[in-house]
Amino acid sequence: MTGSARLPILIAxxxxxxxxxxxxxxxxxxxxxxxxxxxxxxxxxxxxxxxGGQFSFGHAAFFGTGAYAMGLLQVRFGLNPWAAMPVAMxxxxxxxxxxxxLAFRARLRGAYFALVTLAxxxxxxxxxxxxxxxGAAAGLLVPLKLQAANMQFEDKRLFYWLVLAFVAGALVxxxxxxxxxxxxRLVALRENEDAARxxxxxxxxxxxxxxxxxxxxxxAAGGLYAQKSLYLDAAIAYGPWISVDALLAPIVGGLGxxxxxxxxxxxxxxxxELSKMALGNLFGGAxxxxxxxxxxxxxILAVAFAPRxxxxxxxxxxxxxxxxxxxxxxx
Amino acid sequence: MPFQPGxxxxxxxxxxxxxxxxxxxxxxxVYALIALGLTLVYGVLHVINFAHGATLTAxxxxxxxxxxxxxxxxxxxxxxxxPLFFALGYALQRFVIGPASHGSDSNILLVTLGLSIVxxxxxxxxFRSDTRSIDVPYGFSVxxxxxxxxxxxxxxxxxxxxxVAALLWGLMAHTDIGKAIRAVSREKTGxxxxxxxxxxxxxxxxGLGAACLAVAACLLxxxxxxxxxxxxxxxxxxxxxxxxGGMGSVPGALIGGLIIGVVESLSGLxxxxxxxxxxxxxxxxxxxxxxxxxxxxxxx
Numbered sequence: 080m081t082g083s084a085r086l087p088i089l090i091a092x093x094x095x096x097x098x099x100x101x102x103x104x105x106x107x108x109x110x111x112x113x114x115x116x117x118x119x120x121x122x123x124x125x126x127x128x129x130x131g132g133q134f135s136f137g138h139a140a141f142f143g144t145g146a147y148a149m150g151l152l153q154v155r156f157g158l159n160p161w162a163a164m165p166v167a168m169x170x171x172x173x174x175x176x177x178x179x180x181l182a183f184r185a186r187l188r189g190a191y192f193a194l195v196t197l198a199x200x201x202x203x204x205x206x207x208x209x210x211x212x213x214g215a216a217a218g219l220l221v222p223l224k225l226q227a228a229n230m231q232f233e234d235k236r237l238f239y240w241l242v243l244a245f246v247a248g249a250l251v252x253x254x255x256x257x258x259x260x261x262x263x264r265l266v267a268l269r270e271n272e273d274a275a276r277x278x279x280x281x282x283x284x285x286x287x288x289x290x291x292x293x294x295x296x297x298x299a300a301g302g303l304y305a306q307k308s309l310y311l312d313a314a315i316a317y318g319p320w321i322s323v324d325a326l327l328a329p330i331v332g333g334l335g336x337x338x339x340x341x342x343x344x345x346x347x348x349x350x351x352e353l354s355k356m357a358l359g360n361l362f363g364g365a366x367x368x369x370x371x372x373x374x375x376x377x378x379i380l381a382v383a384f385a386p387r388x389x390x391x392x393x394x395x396x397x398x399x400x401x402x403x404x405x406x407x408x409x410x
Numbered sequence: 411m412p413f414q415p416g417x418x419x420x421x422x423x424x425x426x427x428x429x430x431x432x433x434x435x436x437x438x439x440v441y442a443l444i445a446l447g448l449t450l451v452y453g454v455l456h457v458i459n460f461a462h463g464a465t466l467t468a469x470x471x472x473x474x475x476x477x478x479x480x481x482x483x484x485x486x487x488x489x490x491x492x493p494l495f496f497a498l499g500y501a502l503q504r505f506v507i508g509p510a511s512h513g514s515d516s517n518i519l520l521v522t523l524g525l526s527i528v529x530x531x532x533x534x535x536x537f538r539s540d541t542r543s544i545d546v547p548y549g550f551s552v553x554x555x556x557x558x559x560x561x562x563x564x565x566x567x568x569x570x571x572x573x574v575a576a577l578l579w580g581l582m583a584h585t586d587i588g589k590a591i592r593a594v595s596r597e598k599t600g601x602x603x604x605x606x607x608x609x610x611x612x613x614x615x616x617g618l619g620a621a622c623l624a625v626a627a628c629l630l631x632x633x634x635x636x637x638x639x640x641x642x643x644x645x646x647x648x649x650x651x652x653x654x655g656g657m658g659s660v661p662g663a664l665i666g667g668l669i670i671g672v673v674e675s676l677s678g679l680x681x682x683x684x685x686x687x688x689x690x691x692x693x694x695x696x697x698x699x700x701x702x703x704x705x706x707x708x709x710x
Contacts, residue, residue, distance in 0.1 A: 134516055136523070185699040190458040190519055194649055195698045201646065202691045319642075323527065330520065367538065368531030368638075375527030382517050382524070383510035 084254035084337050092247045099236040114348045115242045116300050121328035121340035122249040123297030129335035131289045132269030137196030138325040140203050141294035143317035145171040145301025150219045150311050160230035164302050171298020172291045179290035204317035218312030253337045331381045333388030425557045430679045436564040438671015439571035443626045445651035445663040447619030453658030454595040454615040457515050460522035463645025464529035469627035470636040477544045484628045491624040499620025504613040534638040541637040563632035650694040
């Protein structure tokens with residue numbers, strides 16, 4: 080994404096903000112709120128995976144930390160959710176830094192990095208499922224108190240706009256990062272880590288900054304999720320589903336682009352819902368896992384046929400094919 | 411004698427410890443077989459096959475279906491399912507994973523992740539989340555060894571796993587395709603230049619990995635349960651074994667499997683089921699952080 084992404088961001092946010100004014104369906108609003116939360120988690124993943132080329136398979140560790148922090152700070156410590164939110168983001172970022180410090184200092188890359196992040200997320204899931212403090216297997220209920228001061232709104236649209244504000248913030252952050260020197264260093268180490276180091280990039284520091292930022296954004300998504308559903312358990316907060324969604328959305332939408340995660344999340348979850356409805360009607364009842372089958376197929380298709388995601392496809396459709404495409408020409 | 415009750419308690423504790431140890435070794439041998447498929451693919455393609463666990467689940471369901479629907483004994487099913495899963499693994503690599511990933515390692519990671527999601531949820535859609543098991547007449551038979559009572563299916567699984575490992579070793583050491591596989595794992599370009607069909611060798615390797623899983627599934631089903639998510643538990647154990655033994659190392663996978671089997675059994679005995687699971691993850695993380703090349707792998 081070059082130069083000024085500000086106008087497209089503004090347009091996208093305005094369109095999304097106007098949506099609930101026209102459509103009054105509660106189901107649609109619920110879906111859109113959920114999709115934007117997933118998009119936010121995916122935007123976090125994209126900072127590290129899309130721009131930095133470090134594929135995490137365990138962003139649930141950050142999402143879950145944000146979610147549990149949000150819930151526990153309110154339930155166990157009586158903190159106001161508006162104050163709990165930044166703390167949840169900081170805690171998520173701290174977990175990101177710690178995992179990054181251990182993994183990157185041990186020079187884990189590629190599949191090794193993916194595996195170690197997955198293992199951390201699973202350890203957190205097992206601990207949260209066993210520890211009484213986090214509600215163990217019974218889960219954690221955040222008491223219902225519909226007040227704006229309590230970040231719970233009578234009008235569901237207000238919460239949607241709140242989530243949208245976070246998404247907008249993450250879009251601006253990504254666009255600014257992509258233009259910055261830090262972003263250039265991050266992309267350099269994605270393309271060739273040894274070459275980047277040879278050119279004087281402190282790769283460990285850049286990767287650590289990227290995973291910290293990435294985890295903070297994904298933790299915000301977790302915090303919003305906790306506040307939306309007011310219930311958490313280990314399989315929701317630290318479950319593999321969010322690790323997969325956070326990674327899938329940028330890959331389907333466009334890896335290492337500002338809008339990729341948002342477009343990918345909306346497309347993926349939309350298709351998931353549609354296939355649930357269509358096949359549910361066909362078989363006369365809900366078929367469990369049908370949306371995930373679609374996700375898996377989409378992931379394979381995206382890797383096989385659309386290495387630059389939906390945005391790349393769109394690019395190819397509206398613009399004339401360039402004689403030589405940088406990414407695909409060289410093996 | 412005042413010592414006698416304490417002495418007897420000690421004897422009893424030793425018996426419990428020994429039986430946990432034996433159980434761990436027997437389960438560990440099957441773990442090793444599962445890890446063998448994973449490490450074989452890693453050794454040749456230098457990538458992790460994320461669909462390994464889901465393929466194992468599919469194989470376990472196949473054993474269940476063969477027994478429940480056709481009345482085929484799981485040990486007889488080995489003869490049918492092993493070639494079937496070899497063909498499946500071959501086809502997946504040749505026609506899906508290979509073409510879809512354009513030769514990039516991170517793409518293989520993503521494509522196999524996609525495959526695992528598809529397989530796992532297709533099984534969920536077909537069989538729902540119920541847990542199933544099979545009843546075989548010898549399911550609860552035991553072999554007495556001194557004070558130890560060893561479940562017969564586990565003893566069979568222990569020896570069969572080593573037999574399969576030996577067969578695999580023979581295949582790698584003494585056949586043309588084994589030589590080709592080793593050549594490709596050493597030097598892909600050189601192998602291609604000397605006329606070895608690299609894509610075919612890759613697909614055969616994947617096929618062998620899946621065949622190992624089919625055997626493991628047949629050995630597991632007389633004593634284990636199956637549901638669509640069961641592969642996840644096994645695959646993380648298998649990753650741990652492969653990392654512990656050194657990625658791509660066959661003896662490493664065998665010894666790593668036995669170690670992990672014993673660790674799991676002992677930590678289950680002393681810390682309870684749920685924390686026993688954590689022990690494996692912690693070993694996994696520690697080995698990755700401290701010695702990513704594993705106990706037997708060359709330093710990366």
